[in-house]
Amino acid sequence: MCRLFAITSKTPLSPMIAMEAMDVMREGHDGSGVGLFLRDLAGPFEEMKDAPILSGIFTDAGIKRLDRYMMDLGFMTKYKISIKVPKVKLPGTPKRDVYLIRAYEYPEEWEALPKQEVDNRLVSIRLQLRAMGEEEQDMIVFSFWPDVIMIKEIGDPMQVARHLNFGRQELNARVIMAQGRQNTNYAINLYACHPFFIQGYATMTNGENTAFVPIREYLLSRQVLGYTGYQSDSEVFTHILHYTIHHLGLGLETYKHIITPLQNEALEKHPSGAFLKQLKHSCRQLTIDGPNCVIGCLPDHSLFMVQDRKKLRPGVVGGKPGCWAFSSEICGLDAAIPDRDKSKDFQPMHLDTTIVGPDRQEIAICSQTDPLPLPR
Amino acid sequence: MLPDRPITPSTLSVKDLLWQVLWDKDKCTLCGRCTAVCPVNAIELGVFRKREFTASLEPERPSTNVYKVYHGIRQKTDPAYACVGCAMCNQVCPNDAIIPIRSDEADKLRFHINRGGQPRSRGGRRNVPGGLLDQIKFIRISMLTDPALDAGRHEFELRTLLGRMLPPEDNIRFYKENGWIPPVREIYPLIIGSMSFGALSPNMWEGLQLGVAYLNEELGMPVRMCTGEGGCPPRLLRSRFLKYTILQIASGYFGWDEIIHALPDMQEDPCAVEIKYGQGAKPGDGGLLMWHKVNKLIAAIRGVPVGVSLPSPPTHQTKYSIEEAVAKMIQSMYMTWGFRVPVYPKISGTSTAMAVLNNLTRNPYAAGLAIDGEDGGTGAAYNVSMNHMGHPIATNIRDAYFNLAKLGKQNEIPLFAGGGVGKNGNLAANAAALIMLGASGVQIGKYIMQAAAGCLGSESDRCNICNIGRCPKGITSQDPRLYRRLDVDMVAERVVDAFLAFDMELKKIVAPLGRSTTLPIGMSDALGIGDHHAAERLGIKYVV
Numbered sequence: 001m002c003r004l005f006a007i008t009s010k011t012p013l014s015p016m017i018a019m020e021a022m023d024v025m026r027e028g029h030d031g032s033g034v035g036l037f038l039r040d041l042a043g044p045f046e047e048m049k050d051a052p053i054l055s056g057i058f059t060d061a062g063i064k065r066l067d068r069y070m071m072d073l074g075f076m077t078k079y080k081i082s083i084k085v086p087k088v089k090l091p092g093t094p095k096r097d098v099y100l101i102r103a104y105e106y107p108e109e110w111e112a113l114p115k116q117e118v119d120n121r122l123v124s125i126r127l128q129l130r131a132m133g134e135e136e137q138d139m140i141v142f143s144f145w146p147d148v149i150m151i152k153e154i155g156d157p158m159q160v161a162r163h164l165n166f167g168r169q170e171l172n173a174r175v176i177m178a179q180g181r182q183n184t185n186y187a188i189n190l191y192a193c194h195p196f197f198i199q200g201y202a203t204m205t206n207g208e209n210t211a212f213v214p215i216r217e218y219l220l221s222r223q224v225l226g227y228t229g230y231q232s233d234s235e236v237f238t239h240i241l242h243y244t245i246h247h248l249g250l251g252l253e254t255y256k257h258i259i260t261p262l263q264n265e266a267l268e269k270h271p272s273g274a275f276l277k278q279l280k281h282s283c284r285q286l287t288i289d290g291p292n293c294v295i296g297c298l299p300d301h302s303l304f305m306v307q308d309r310k311k312l313r314p315g316v317v318g319g320k321p322g323c324w325a326f327s328s329e330i331c332g333l334d335a336a337i338p339d340r341d342k343s344k345d346f347q348p349m350h351l352d353t354t355i356v357g358p359d360r361q362e363i364a365i366c367s368q369t370d371p372l373p374l375p376r
Numbered sequence: 377m378l379p380d381r382p383i384t385p386s387t388l389s390v391k392d393l394l395w396q397v398l399w400d401k402d403k404c405t406l407c408g409r410c411t412a413v414c415p416v417n418a419i420e421l422g423v424f425r426k427r428e429f430t431a432s433l434e435p436e437r438p439s440t441n442v443y444k445v446y447h448g449i450r451q452k453t454d455p456a457y458a459c460v461g462c463a464m465c466n467q468v469c470p471n472d473a474i475i476p477i478r479s480d481e482a483d484k485l486r487f488h489i490n491r492g493g494q495p496r497s498r499g500g501r502r503n504v505p506g507g508l509l510d511q512i513k514f515i516r517i518s519m520l521t522d523p524a525l526d527a528g529r530h531e532f533e534l535r536t537l538l539g540r541m542l543p544p545e546d547n548i549r550f551y552k553e554n555g556w557i558p559p560v561r562e563i564y565p566l567i568i569g570s571m572s573f574g575a576l577s578p579n580m581w582e583g584l585q586l587g588v589a590y591l592n593e594e595l596g597m598p599v600r601m602c603t604g605e606g607g608c609p610p611r612l613l614r615s616r617f618l619k620y621t622i623l624q625i626a627s628g629y630f631g632w633d634e635i636i637h638a639l640p641d642m643q644e645d646p647c648a649v650e651i652k653y654g655q656g657a658k659p660g661d662g663g664l665l666m667w668h669k670v671n672k673l674i675a676a677i678r679g680v681p682v683g684v685s686l687p688s689p690p691t692h693q694t695k696y697s698i699e700e701a702v703a704k705m706i707q708s709m710y711m712t713w714g715f716r717v718p719v720y721p722k723i724s725g726t727s728t729a730m731a732v733l734n735n736l737t738r739n740p741y742a743a744g745l746a747i748d749g750e751d752g753g754t755g756a757a758y759n760v761s762m763n764h765m766g767h768p769i770a771t772n773i774r775d776a777y778f779n780l781a782k783l784g785k786q787n788e789i790p791l792f793a794g795g796g797v798g799k800n801g802n803l804a805a806n807a808a809a810l811i812m813l814g815a816s817g818v819q820i821g822k823y824i825m826q827a828a829a830g831c832l833g834s835e836s837d838r839c840n841i842c843n844i845g846r847c848p849k850g851i852t853s854q855d856p857r858l859y860r861r862l863d864v865d866m867v868a869e870r871v872v873d874a875f876l877a878f879d880m881e882l883k884k885i886v887a888p889l890g891r892s893t894t895l896p897i898g899m900s901d902a903l904g905i906g907d908h909h910a911a912e913r914l915g916i917k918y919v920v
Binding site: 208211212213214217221222247248249250260261263264278279281282283284285287289310312 | 545783901
C-alpha cells in the first residue's frame, strides 16, 4: 500500500522533511518509487510566482527538442535548476540524463490573453510535450504551471532524494506533497506515479479505485482539455476535483459528496438533501468505489484529506498554527512535526473532509452531514 | 397398421414426434388423471386388443388362443395433439407410470405443424440452449491493494436510476433557476419485465404484485414490475401499490381507457411509463393476445368484446417515425402525470437500435431505453420469428453504451437490457455481466415465471403453449380450471425468495470486485471471455 505525506507551512521547508516522514513509514510501502509536488515555492522562485515552471525528465536529445519547441512558441528561460545526476547510477533507477526544472518567461503575445486562455494553453503545451516525449521516448513531462514543481522517480524515496539532492535550498517550498510507491496495478510508468496535477489542482491517493474504468470513460467524454492519460486509476481523483470546482463551480466541501455520496436515508435528513440528491444522480458516474485516502491541494494552496465511504485507509492530520501535516501514519506526522499537540491530531472518518486553508491557522473539518453553502 | 389404412403425408408415428409418452401397463392404476390433466390432449384412454395363446402339452388337446381386451393410455399421433413434453401426466400419476421422453433424433413433427397453411406459433423463447452471457467471467478480483469486501457484512447500495439525468452543469443550473428537472426513480436493478394481465393468469399476476409489494414495503428493496400491454386492474390503479408498477402502453393501446379514467383517483404516480415499440422474441411484430385468453375479466379491463383475438399492430399507427413518436407520445405521457413520471421506450434488440438511441439523446424527455434481445420471451409468436429474428442483447447493449459514451451521455439515458437473462438459471451472473457491459438494469420475464410459478418451459421446446391459454401450471391461462392450480401466496413467496437470492448472488459478484457503493455500470475491466472474437467485439478481456 502506498504512503502519503503532505505538509503546509508558513516558513518554507525542505522536501527532505517529507522524505524523512516517508522513510519512517517505510513499512507501509515497498520503496518502489516516489512522487514529489512542491508549490508556494521559496528561494529563487519566490520572485517569479507567475512564471510557468516546467518539470520533467529529459534525455540530452530531448532537451534540445524541448528548447527548439519552446523557443518557437516564444518562451524564454528565466531560471533553471540543474539537477546533476551523479555518475554512479542508483540501483533500480533507470539512467537519466537531465531532471529539468525551468521557469519561463511568457511569450509577449500572451500578455493580452485572458487568464483562462493562458491556463488552457499551458495545459496544451504540457500535453504536446508529453506526446512528443512518448513518441521519441526522450521527455517525461510532469507539470507546466506557475509556482509548481513536480519530480517523480522509480526507487526508494530516501535514496532517490539523496541521489538527486532534494535537500538543496532552491527546492524549499511551503506546500509539499509526497507519495511513496510506484503504481503496481499496471505497467511501471512514471506518469502513473502520484501526485497528479491539472491546472492548479493536485491529488495523491492511497488505495484502489475499482470504479476507474467507467469514471475514465465519463471524464474522457467530457471533452475537457487535459482529461487524458489515466495511467493510474487514481488520476481520476484529480480530474474529478478539477471538474467539481472548475467546471461545476462548487466548493471543496462538495467534492466528497461527489466521490462518495451519502446514502438515501442520510440524504433525506440532510438540510441540503434536495440539492445533494440531484448531485448524486447527475454525477453518479463520478462516484468512486474502493478504499481510498485522498490528499489534495487547491490553487489557493489549501490542503485537504478525504476518505472513502468505508474508511478503509489510514490517514491523520495534525500540527500547529503555521504548520500542518497530512500523513498516512502518525509516525510520519511525528517525524515531521514532533512538537505539536498530539491530542489535537485528527483522523478523518468516512464523512469528513479535513481542510487546512491558505492561512495555515487551523484544521477545518466539514462533515457530509453539515449543510452546504448552496449555489442558490 | 392395417394394410388398407390410409397413409397421408401427415400420418406420423409416435417415433416421429418430438415427445414420446412412455406408459407402463404394470404400474398404471387406470385412474385417468394423466389424460385429465394433459393440456393438449396428447394422450387418451385406449382400448387395446391382445391375443393370449395357450399351448397344450397333451397331443389330444389342441392349443387355444383367446382375444382379450385391456385398457390403457394411447398417445395421439395427430400433429394437432402432439405431446408438448410438459410432464404434467407424470406429476399427477400416483405410480410414476407415465412420462414423456424426448425423441432421440430430430422429430418429423416440425414438418407438419402448419396445418391449414398456418405456420406454427407458440409461446416461450428461442429454444436455443447456451448463450454468450454464460461464457462471461468476472476476472478482476481485488486481492492486495484493494481488499475484497464482505458480501454478508458490508453495506451495499445496489440501486439504479430510471429517468433522464441532466448533465451536472445543467442540473445545477436548473436547480438554481427552479427549472424543470426530469423525474428520476431509484429502483432495484432487476425489473420484472412486461407480462400483461391478459397474458398471465390472475393468480400469477396477483402473486407477482404481492411479492413486489412485500419486497418494497417489508424488505426495503425498490423492485418494480411492468404491466405489459393490456392495462391494469382498476383497484391497483387506485391503490398505493401503483408506485411499484411501470405502466406499459403498446401499439394496441389496450387498457388505456381504464388507466385514463382512473387518473383523477390515483393516490400515487406509477413508477414509470414504458412505450412498447418492439419485443425481442418477435422484433418488428405486434403483440397478440389470442382469443383463448380473452375472458370476461380481461375483456372488461381491455375494453374489448369477449373471445376475440387482440392483435396489436407492429407499429403505433398514429406515428410514422420514432422521431415523431418520441416527440408526441413521450411528451403527452409526461403531460398526463404533470411531468412527474419518467417515460421511456422499449424496443427490440436490432442493429437499428442505435438510430433510436441517437434520437433519444436529443430528446430531453426520454427517460431511458429498454432493449429486449432475441432471447426474450413472448406470449404468442410465430416459430420463425422467435427462432430466427432479432439481435443478441450483449452486443446490442454494449454498442448502445459505447454510443452514449461517445456522446458523453452515458449517465444520462439509462439502458435496460432484457432477453434471455438467466435463461440457464444463472440470473445474477448474467445480470451482472450486462450491467458491467453498460446496462443500468435488467428485465426478466420467463425467469420469474420459472422461479416463482414453476413454468415448465425449457430451452429445448418443452411446453411452449403459453399462447393458447392452456398453461399446465395455470401461469398463462385465463381458464379458472387451470389457474386455480396456482397459489397466489406461494407465488409471492417465491418472488421474494428469488429476489433475495439474486441480491445475495449479486453481492457475491460485486464484493470480490471491490464494488459496493454504486452499481458497477460499465465496469468492463472486470469482464473476460474465452472467445477471442467475442472479447474483441465487446471490448473486454480475452482469457483462456
